[in-house]
Amino acid sequence: MLGISQLSVRVSDVERAVRFYNGVLGLPLLFSQSNMALVDCQGIRLLLGIPEKPEFDHPGSTIYFKVADIEEAYRTLETAKVELAGKPHKVAEFNGYAVWMAFFYDPDRNLHALTSEVPVN
Incomplete structure (x- = not known):
């Protein structure tokens, strides 16, 4: 395995x-058409796609930006005016x-997160 090249987010x-992903989060748009788009997240593509079949239409995984x-x-x-699910908080050290x-x-309504690693003094 060489790493992650792409993740899919159901929209x-x-x-x-x-x-949202390009305008609000600032991820560069790579490609867009009626049923899907690709944005770049530091070399990992996020596919923003309408599910092709009903069995694919479910909430996705959480992406930590x-x-x-x-x-x-x-x-x-x-x-x-993004819907927030809580203020920044320390989760681990x-x-x-x-x-x-x-x-x-x-x-x-896909849940995602901002994450930051701060040096401890």
Whole structure:
């Protein structure tokens, strides 16, 4: 195995998903058509797609987006009126870092998170 090349996120409206993932989260748009789009997340493609069959239409996995400043990223989402599921909070401390997270929903109610690793003094 060489690593992850692409993840898929189930969406109901591709244009709305592109406005969110590209416009709000700032992920570069690679490709878009009526039933799917691809955005770039630091070399990993996120496929934003309308499910092809009913058995594929279910909530997806949580994606943890790494950010340098979790408070600033949280404020950006707040300003963009993104539905937030809690404020940034420390979830763990190991290897000299504190791991902080803040959860949020995309327009299709897929739960995702901001995450940041802050050096512990």
